[in-house]
Amino acid sequence: MKQVIIATKNAGKTREFQALLAKKGVEVKSLLDFPDCPDVEETGSTFAENAILKAEAMARYFHTTVIADDSGLAIDALHGRPGVYSARYAGEEKDDQKNIAKVLEELKGVPLEKRTARFHCALAVAAPGRRTAVVEATCEGYIAEEPKGENGFGYDPIFYVPQKGKTMAELSKEEKNQISHRAKALAKLEEQWDEIINDKE
Ligand SMILES: O=c1nc[nH]c2c1ncn2[C@H]1C[C@H](O)[C@@H](COP(=O)(O)OP(=O)(O)OP(=O)(O)O)O1
Numbered sequence: 436m437k438q439v440i441i442a443t444k445n446a447g448k449t450r451e452f453q454a455l456l457a458k459k460g461v462e463v464k465s466l467l468d469f470p471d472c473p474d475v476e477e478t479g480s481t482f483a484e485n486a487i488l489k490a491e492a493m494a495r496y497f498h499t500t501v502i503a504d505d506s507g508l509a510i511d512a513l514h515g516r517p518g519v520y521s522a523r524y525a526g527e528e529k530d531d532q533k534n535i536a537k538v539l540e541e542l543k544g545v546p547l548e549k550r551t552a553r554f555h556c557a558l559a560v561a562a563p564g565r566r567t568a569v570v571e572a573t574c575e576g577y578i579a580e581e582p583k584g585e586n587g588f589g590y591d592p593i594f595y596v597p598q599k600g601k602t603m604a605e606l607s608k609e610e611k612n613q614i615s616h617r618a619k620a621l622a623k624l625e626e627q628w629d630e631i632i633n634d635k636e
Pocket residue numbers: 442443444445448477504505506507508521522523534554587588589590591603615617
C-alpha cells in the first residue's frame with residue numbers, strides 16, 4: 436500500500452487530502468493518527484515558512500518523508516489579515532465560529548466589491564537528508580455577509596466562490612477539491628510524487 440504522512444492535526448484538511456490522494460491509490464495518515472507526536476510552534480511570518488517548520492520537524496520525528504500544509508485566508512480590506520494567524524484569529528482555542536464572527540464584525544459595512552479575499556496554501560515536503568521543497572497556490576473569492584453551508588471547515592461558510600455562485604461550505608467535497616488552494620498546490624507536487632510516497636508492505 437502506498438502511504439504518505441500529512442503533518443497536520445486539522446481534521447478538515449485531513450479529509451480533503453484523503454479524498455484527493457485516494458484517486459492515486461495513496462493512503463493518508465495525519466498527526467491525528469499519532470496522538471503522542473509533539474506540537475510544532477508556527478513562528479514563521481509566511482505560510483511557506485510555517486509549512487517548512489512543520490514538515491521538517493515531523494520528518495525528523497518520523498524519520499521519513501512528510502508533507503505539511505500551512506494555509507489561511509487573506510482579506511484585502513483587512514490588509515491581508517487574518518493571514519498566517521487565521522487559525523488563532525479570535526484566540527488560542529482555534530474556534531472556527533469565533534474566527535468567522537470576528538471577520539464578519541471587522542467587515543461590517545464593507546460593500547461586496549471591496550470584500551475580495553483569497554485562501555492560500557503552502558505545502559512543504561521534507562525528508563531526512565533532503566532539501567525541503569515548497570509549493571504554493573491560492574483560491575480567489577469574496578467574504579460573504581453571513582455564513583452559509585455545512586460542508587468543509589474553517590472559513591468555508593463565509594468564503595463566496597464567484598464561479599460557483601456558492602460559498603465554499605455549500606460545495607460538495609468533490610467540487611471543493613476541483614478548485615481549492617489545497618488541491619491546486621497538491622497538483623504542483625505531481626512531478627515529485629514518486630519520491631514522496633512511501634511503499635508500505
Ligand atoms: O480550505 C480551507 N477552508 C476554510 N478554512 C481554511 C482552509 N484552509 C485553511 N483554512 C483556515 C483554517 C484555519 O483557521 C487556518 C489554517 O491554519 P493552519 O495552521 O494551516 O492549520 P491548523 O492549525 O488548523 O492545523 P495544522 O497546523 O496542524 O495543519 O486557515
